[in-house]
Each structure stands twice: as structure tokens, then as C-alpha cells.
Amino acid sequence: MESTPSRNVVALAGGVGGAKLAQGLARALPPGALTVVVNTADDFDLYGLRICPDLDTVLYTLGGLADPTQGWGIAGDTTNTLEGIARYGLDPWFKLGDRDFATHILRTERLRSGAPLSAIMAELAVALGVSARVLPMSDDPVATIVETAEGDLAFQDYFVARRQQDDVTGVRFAEITSARPAPGVLQALAAAQTIVICPSNPFVSVAPILAVPGLRGAFERSAAVKIAVSPIVGGAAIKGPAAKMLASLGHRVDAAGVAALYSGSIDGFVLDEQDATLASAVESLGMAALVTRTVMGGPEDRARLAGETLAWAAGFPARAGSAG
Amino acid sequence: MESTPSRNVVALAGGVGGAKLAQGLARALPPGALTVVVNTADDFDLYGLRICPDLDTVLYTLGGLADPTQGWGIAGDTTNTLEGIARYGLDPWFKLGDRDFATHILRTERLRSGAPLSAIMAELAVALGVSARVLPMSDDPVATIVETAEGDLAFQDYFVARRQQDDVTGVRFAEITSARPAPGVLQALAAAQTIVICPSNPFVSVAPILAVPGLRGAFERSAAVKIAVSPIVGGAAIKGPAAKMLASLGHRVDAAGVAALYSGSIDGFVLDEQDATLASAVESLGMAALVTRTVMGGPEDRARLAGETLAWAAGFPARAGSAG
Numbered sequence: 001m002e003s004t005p006s007r008n009v010v011a012l013a014g015g016v017g018g019a020k021l022a023q024g025l026a027r028a029l030p031p032g033a034l035t036v037v038v039n040t041a042d043d044f045d046l047y048g049l050r051i052c053p054d055l056d057t058v059l060y061t062l063g064g065l066a067d068p069t070q071g072w073g074i075a076g077d078t079t080n081t082l083e084g085i086a087r088y089g090l091d092p093w094f095k096l097g098d099r100d101f102a103t104h105i106l107r108t109e110r111l112r113s114g115a116p117l118s119a120i121m122a123e124l125a126v127a128l129g130v131s132a133r134v135l136p137m138s139d140d141p142v143a144t145i146v147e148t149a150e151g152d153l154a155f156q157d158y159f160v161a162r163r164q165q166d167d168v169t170g171v172r173f174a175e176i177t178s179a180r181p182a183p184g185v186l187q188a189l190a191a192a193q194t195i196v197i198c199p200s201n202p203f204v205s206v207a208p209i210l211a212v213p214g215l216r217g218a219f220e221r222s223a224a225v226k227i228a229v230s231p232i233v234g235g236a237a238i239k240g241p242a243a244k245m246l247a248s249l250g251h252r253v254d255a256a257g258v259a260a261l262y263s264g265s266i267d268g269f270v271l272d273e274q275d276a277t278l279a280s281a282v283e284s285l286g287m288a289a290l291v292t293r294t295v296m297g298g299p300e301d302r303a304r305l306a307g308e309t310l311a312w313a314a315g316f317p318a319r320a321g322s323a324g
Numbered sequence: 325m326e327s328t329p330s331r332n333v334v335a336l337a338g339g340v341g342g343a344k345l346a347q348g349l350a351r352a353l354p355p356g357a358l359t360v361v362v363n364t365a366d367d368f369d370l371y372g373l374r375i376c377p378d379l380d381t382v383l384y385t386l387g388g389l390a391d392p393t394q395g396w397g398i399a400g401d402t403t404n405t406l407e408g409i410a411r412y413g414l415d416p417w418f419k420l421g422d423r424d425f426a427t428h429i430l431r432t433e434r435l436r437s438g439a440p441l442s443a444i445m446a447e448l449a450v451a452l453g454v455s456a457r458v459l460p461m462s463d464d465p466v467a468t469i470v471e472t473a474e475g476d477l478a479f480q481d482y483f484v485a486r487r488q489q490d491d492v493t494g495v496r497f498a499e500i501t502s503a504r505p506a507p508g509v510l511q512a513l514a515a516a517q518t519i520v521i522c523p524s525n526p527f528v529s530v531a532p533i534l535a536v537p538g539l540r541g542a543f544e545r546s547a548a549v550k551i552a553v554s555p556i557v558g559g560a561a562i563k564g565p566a567a568k569m570l571a572s573l574g575h576r577v578d579a580a581g582v583a584a585l586y587s588g589s590i591d592g593f594v595l596d597e598q599d600a601t602l603a604s605a606v607e608s609l610g611m612a613a614l615v616t617r618t619v620m621g622g623p624e625d626r627a628r629l630a631g632e633t634l635a636w637a638a639g640f641p642a643r644a645g646s647a648g
Contacts, residue, residue, distance in 0.1 A: 048433030080402050084426025088451040098422040102408025105429070109372030127412045 009310065010192040010224070011036045014205025015054045016071035016239050017231055017296075018198035019061035021309075024302030025196065026062055026132045028310055034132040035188040036062075039200070040117070041137075041144040041173050041208035042155050046094055047085065049104040050111055053156075054205065055121055055136055056103055063128035065099075068298070071239070074099040093161050118182040133184065137209040140179040144204050145172050155204065164241040167248040173208050181215050189218040194313040197228035199294065201242045202261045203249065219265070225316040226266040227309055230255040233272040233295055256281040263287065267316055270294060270309055288316070333634065334516040334548070335360045338529025339378045340395035340563050341555055341620075342522035343385035345633075348626030349520065350386055350456045352634055358456040359512040360386075363524070364441070365461075365468040365497050365532035366479050370418055371409065373428040374435055377480075378529065379445055379460055380427055387452035389423075392622070395563070398423040417485050442506040457508065461533040464503040468528050469496050479528065488565040491572040497532050505539050513542040518637040521552035523618065525566045526585045527573065543589070549640040550590040551633055554579040557596040557619055580605040587611065591640055594618060594633055612640070 009029055011022050013036050022036045036058055043052045053072065060066040060074055067073045077097030086092040096104065103124065110120045116139040125134050144155040147170035158166060189195065200206055210216045219226070235254045237243040243253050251257040255271040259282045262269070268288040271278060272295060279289040290312045296302045333353055335346050337360050346360045360382055367376045377396065384390040384398055391397045401421030410416045420428065427448065434444045440463040449458050468479040471494035482490060513519065524530055534540045543550070559578045561567040567577050575581040579595040583606045586593070592612040595602055596619060603613040614636050620626045 047429050048436055049429065074408075078402055078404050078422065080422035081405055081425045081429070084398075084423035085430060087423075088426065088430055088448060090430070098402065098404035098425075099408035099411075101405045101422075101425060101429075102412065105371050105373065105405070105425075106409060106412055106414070112372055124412060 007033055008188070008192045009034050009194045009196065010188050011196045011198050012200075012206055012209050013037070013054070013058055013198040014039045014200030015042075015057045018054070018200040018205065019058045019066065019071070020296045020302050021196065021198045021229060021306060022058055022132065023061050023299060024296065024304070024306030025310070026130075027299065027303035028306040031131040035184070035192075036132055036134050037137055037182075037185055037188065037209060038134060039137060039205045039208050041142045041176075041204070042159070043141065044143070044154065044156050046096075046104075047090070049101075049108045051094070051096070051104055052107070052117070052121075052136070055117075055134065056100070058134055059103075059121065059125060059128065059130065062125070062130040062132055062134065065128065073097050094156060116182070118184070133188070135185055135188070136182050137185065137215065138179040138212050139182050140175065142176050142179050142208060142212070143174040144208060145174055146204070147171065159204075159241070164244065168203070168241070168245045169248060171203050171207065171245075173211050176208070176211050177213065179212050181212050181218070185212075186214060186218045189215075189222045189224070192222055192224040194310060195219065195222060195224040195226045196309060196313075197226070197262065197266065199229040199231040199238065201231060201237070201240055201245070202258055203242070203245050223319050225268070225313040225319070227268045227270060227290075227313050228259070228262050228266050229270040229294055229305070229309065230258050230272060230275070232258050232275075234274045238295065254278060256285070259285050259287065259289075268312065270305075270312070331357055332512070332516045333358050333518045333520065334512050335520045335522050336524075336530055336533050337361070337378070337382055337522040338363045338524030339366070339381045342378070342524040342529065343382045343390065343395070344620045344626050345520065345522045345553060345630060346382055346456065347385045347623060348620070348628070348630030349634070350454075351623065351627035352630040355455040359508070359516075360456055360458050361461055361506075361509055361512065361533060362458060363461060363529045363532050365466045365500075365528070366483070367465065368467070368478065368480050370420075370428075371414070373425075373432045375418070375420070375428055376431070376441070376445075376460070379441075379458065380424070382458055383427075383445065383449060383452065383454065386449070386454040386456055386458065389452065397421050418480060440506070442508070457512070459509055459512070460506050461509065461539065462503040462536050463506050464499065466500050466503045466532060466536070467498040468532060469498055470528070471495065483565070488568065492527070492565070492569045493572060495527050495531065495569075497535050500532070500535050501537065503536050505536050505542070509536075510538060510542045513539075513546045513548070516546055516548040518634060519543065519546060519548045519550045520633060520637075521550070521586065521590065523553040523555040523562065525555060525561070525564055525569070526582055527566070527569050547643050549592070549637040549643070551592045551594060551614075551637050552583070552586050552590050553594040553618055553629070553633060554582050554596065554599070556582050556599075558598045562619060578602060580609070583609050583611065583613075592636065594629075594636070
């Protein structure tokens with residue numbers, strides 16, 4: 001039986017790469033069809049404000065506000081608030097724009113009033129005209145701890161302050177055992193026809209999402225066709241430390257190394273045309289391989305990759321799911 | 325005996341007018357001689373941040389950052405954070421600049437960590453190179469309530485949102501009975517040779533300071549020469565609703581009307597040369613009168629008025645104070 005294109009799609013996303021593909025999926029799908037489940041283990045407090053880098057990158061990208069060059073932050077933003085903070089003698093080590101501060105200020109106010117993060121992000125998304133559902137993986141705080149030879153590092157300390165220079169020997173997620181999936185996450189996974197693991201870092205973007213208690217089970221039980229898109233092209237990460245982490249954690253440093261991490265959990269893996277020779281290695285892991293151009297430029301390019309991925313997923317044989 | 329110029333000077337100040345004279349005093353005095361006690365009854369919470377308009381106006385003015393045209397806010401500031409907030413659908417009714425937000429963010433963080441407002445403002449003042457002591461009247465929150473025909477209004481609602489259009493029938497200060505003078509305020513009053521009531525609104529800037537329990541007593545017991553500078557020139561307020569309030573609260577609407585409010589508490593009153601004919605009316609209230617140019621332009625002008633006021637105060641006969 002020829003499948004029709006997916007109606008309910010869930011994307012699991014980290015920051016910039018995830019946001020780009022999520023935008024492509026939002027363009028390729030009818031309104032209401034897309035739910036993006038976003039990593040929150042990078043979230044942290046700065047100057048008393050709650051910062052959610054991945055959620056905001058997804059929000060700004062879907063809202064059409066994202067800085068097109070750096071991928072995060074708001075296009076054309078200024079940094080006068082941060083300069084004001086620096087004038088008071090604080091180190092402005094984490095770049096926050098002035099328009100961006102509005103998000104952190106309002107989110108923090110709402111969190112302090114007791115609103116759950118998922119409800120707050122839904123309000124912000126509506127205000128920005130985002131029709132996709134953007135869900136944090138959890139409303140409960142989880143914090144990625146990066147283990148290195150220099151000791152344990154808070155994620156943003158490793159990622160921004162120390163510029164990913166440290167060799168990562170392990171990753172763990174503080175408070176993950178008490179985290180619950182945000183409202184709607186398990187239901188979205190159960191109802192999905194397609195689940196796309198975005199081209200995000202498998203260790204610090206995708207792994208924490210799947211580590212939320214109950215979430216991996218819902219992912220595995222879902223009858224959806226599950227596709228991952230490689231964040232590694234030509235043996236290097238498009239952005240961030242994924243390649244360096246693959247090496248220091250003992251994996252092969254290429255798209256097939258990422259595919260191996262998802263082996264047994266996904267049906268298909270999308271890899272870049274530069275890595276066409278790796279297709280058979282991917283297929284030997286027990287999954288299908290799609291070779292196409294995965295390096296995303298502007299919105300049209302993102303929609304093209306999303307469309308190809310969805311069309312490919314729709315061609316997989318239908319499968320009986322477990323209890324939804 | 326000819327007095328020497330005052331060594332310890334305390335200024336009681338509200339916002340823009342108070343800040344201008346405080347800057348003049350800081351220029352006219354040696355470092356460490358000036359303590360500015362600032363009204364905090366206008367303070368309020370906005371977007372989860374603690375806003376202290378008068379303290380910040382004094383801080384920015386003494387730090388040389390204040391917008392020279394409007395008197396409040398930071399020169400050359402942008403409003404992108406506020407525009408970001410408006411994009412989320414909130415009314416940006418209270419103007420906050422991007423550099424200005426840095427103050428509110430850091431203050432709020434420190435307040436939430438348990439630091440007293442006086443300690444926070446001291447830290448911010450040091451960072452901005454302000455050598456005068458800037459003290460809030462109290463570390464405890466006090467809120468001016470403006471009574472009008474339309475009912476009770478929160479101060480900023482009356483002052484900013486409703487543009488001072490309502491006739492004020494009364495003013496009261498919520499939580500004033502439990503407020504304690506900030507550390508250093510009573511000592512500064514006791515040690516002062518001169519106390520200057522700045523050209524600030526007598527009802528909503530000066531009155532709340534003196535209404536903090538213990539503060540009026542310390543003011544009255546102080547052996548300092550006490551001088552007030554008129555905020556009313558030519559029957560109108562330099563800025564704000566002081567003249568309108570004088571009328572609606574049943575006082576004469578001129579400099580002598582202000583002097584009458586301080587009658588019995590001060591030794592001298594400084595009024596503008598435009599109001600020279602009111603000098604005898606002021607003197608009939610049992611205080612000396614100094615006629616000079618009180619409308620302040622730039623920093624030199626402020627220093628001139630401050631210098632004249634201090635020189636005049638130094639000529640008053642020395643007085644035995646009560647127990648300091």
C-alpha cells in the first residue's frame with residue numbers, strides 16, 4: 001500500500017540545525033501537523049533570568065526572526081543591555097541581544113508566577129505567529145553536565161565559555177530522573193506518523209530528550225516511521241562539537257557513526273551526498289539510507305530537505321504500533 | 325563666628341530635579357561629603373523586575389550617564405528590549421531603555437538573592453564611579469498611593485500611564501509603617517552640617533522620605549542647617565505634577581506654598597529670581613529666603629546653584645543639636 005504523506009509529524013530538535021529542519025518541516029506540512037520537541041538540558045540561569053537556548057532558537061527560527069547568519073538570536077538585534085551589564089563589571093560571556101532579553105524577561109516572570117515552561121512557550125509562539133507546536137522536552141529543569149579531563153562542566157561553561165575545547169569523556173543529565181515529559185509530548189509521539197530526529201548533536205541535544213523518563217519508551221512504542229538526519233557531513237559537524245564528541249567518546253567520526261548511535265531505534269537515516277559512500281555502512285546497521293543534500297541554506301532549502309525526508313518516510317511500509 | 329563650608333551634606337531627593345541638584349552638590353563638595361537619600365515610594369515591579377525610578381535617575385545623573393534632555397534614563401539608549409516585549413503583546417507603557425534594563429535585571433537578581441536595596445545601589449554606584457553615597461530612604465518596599473476622584477491609583481499608574489491628569493485629593497504611602505530607614509540614613513542626618521531638600525515634589529518625593537518611621541525625628545533632631553530649594557518657579561513645576569497637586573490639595577500654587585509645607589522644619593528656602601516678590605511671604609513663615617536662579621541647565625549650572633546654597637547655609641549661625 002502506498003502511504004500518503006504524514007499528517008502528524010514530531011521533530012526532536014536541539015538548537016540551530018534542529019531549528020532549520022523544523023522550519024523546513026513547518027513549511028512542508030499543513031498548519032497544525034508539526035510538533036517540535038526541544039531539548040531543554042542546555043537551559044540555565046543568567047543574571048537571574050531563565051535562558052532556554054534551544055527553545056528560543058526554534059521559536060525565533062519558526063517565527064522568522066532568527067539571525068540568518070549565526071542561526072541563533074534575533075536578526076538585527078543590538079547588545080546594549082549586555083553592554084550595560086558589562087559596565088557594572090559583569091562578564092558578558094554569553095551573548096544575549098536586546099530583543100532576545102525580552103523573551104528571557106517575560107519567560108522568567110511567568111515561571112516565577114508558577115506557569116509551566118510549556119505553557120509559556122506556547123504563549124510566546126502564538127504571539128510570534130508560530131503555528132507549529134513547540135514543546136520543551138520537559139517542564140522540569142534538567143542540566144547537561146559535560147565530563148572532561150578538567151572535571152565536570154556545566155553545559156554552557158563547556159559550550160560557550162570554554163568554546164568546546166575540552167575533550168568530552170562523558171555526558172550526564174542532572175535531575176533527569178525526576179523530570180517528566182512536558183504535557184503533550186507523549187501524546188504527540190503516540191499520534192505521529194513520522195518522527196524526525198533533526199540534525200542535532202546526538203549526545204547533548206537528542207540524548208537528553210530521549211532520556212526524559214517515559215520518553216524513549218513512547219518513542220519506541222510509536223508506530224511512526226522514524227528517520228534521523230545526520231548532523232555530520234564529510235566527517236565534520238555542520239556546527240558545534242558533535243564530531244569532536246564522537247571521537248572523544250570512541251565512535252567513528254562520520255555520518256555512519258551517528259547512525260550507529262540510533263541503530264535499533266530508527267527506520268531510516270538521511271546523509272549528505274558528500275557521504276554517499278557511507279550509505280552501505282548505514283544500511284548494514286539495519287536501517288534504510290537516503291542520500292541527498294542535507295546542508296541547509298535558506299528557508300527554501302530547508303523546506304526541500306524536509307519535503308524529501310517526509311516523502312521518503314511516507315514510502316516506508318505501514319507498521320502496527322504498540323498501544324498508543 | 326563665620327562658619328566654614330559644610331563638610332557633611334545630606335540631600336533628600338526625588339527624581340530629575342533632585343538628581344540635578346545632587347549632581348551639583350557632588351561637584352561642589354569634596355569626595356565623600358555628600359549623601360543623597362532618595363525616595364523609593366515610586367518603586368514598582370514591571371515584567372518581574374524591580375524598577376526604582378528615582379534611585380536610578382540619581383545614579384545615572386551622578387554617574388554622568390543620564391539623558392540630558394529628558395533627565396531620566398541613559399543618554400543614547402535604545403528601546404529594543406521594550407519593543408521585543410511589545411511584540412509579545414504586552415503594553416510598553418513605561419519607557420525602559422536597553423542599557424537601563426541592565427540595572428533592573430541586576431538589581432532584581434541581587435534582591436532575589438536576599439541583598440538589601442541599599443547594598444545593591446552602593447555596588448552599582450561604585451561600578452559607575454559615583455563617589456557620593458546614594459541611599460534609598462528604606463530597604464523595605466513602600467508604595468505611594470495617589471487618591472483621586474477615579475479612586476486610588478498606584479503611583480506609576482497615575483504618573484506615567486494616566487499622565488498626571490487626575491486631580492489628586494490625597495496621597496498615602498502603603499507599608500510605610502513597617503519601613504525602616506536604610507542603613508546609614510539616620511547616621512548621615514545626625515552627622516550632617518547641612519541638609520538640602522532638593523527641588524523635588526513635596527508630596528510624592530520628599531514626604532515619603534520623611535514619612536519613614538524615625539526619619540523625620542532624625543531630620544528634626546539634626547543640628548544641621550536645613551535648606552529647601554523650591555521645585556515651583558513662576559507658579560509652575562519645573563517638571564511633574566507638583567503645581568497641580570498644590571492646587572488640588574488646597575495649597576497656594578507658588579514657591580511660598582511649598583515653603584509653607586516645610587514651615588517649622590527648615591531654616592532657609594531658596595526660590596527663583598522670577599519669584600523674588602515671594603521672598604517676604606517665605607520669610608513670614610519663619611525661615612530665611614535666598615533668591616537666585618534655581619532653574620538648572622547643565623552640570624556647571626547645577627554646581628553653581630549647589631555652591632550658592634551651601635555657601636548660604638554655611639552662613640547660618642551654628643546651632644547645638646540634640647543627641648545625634
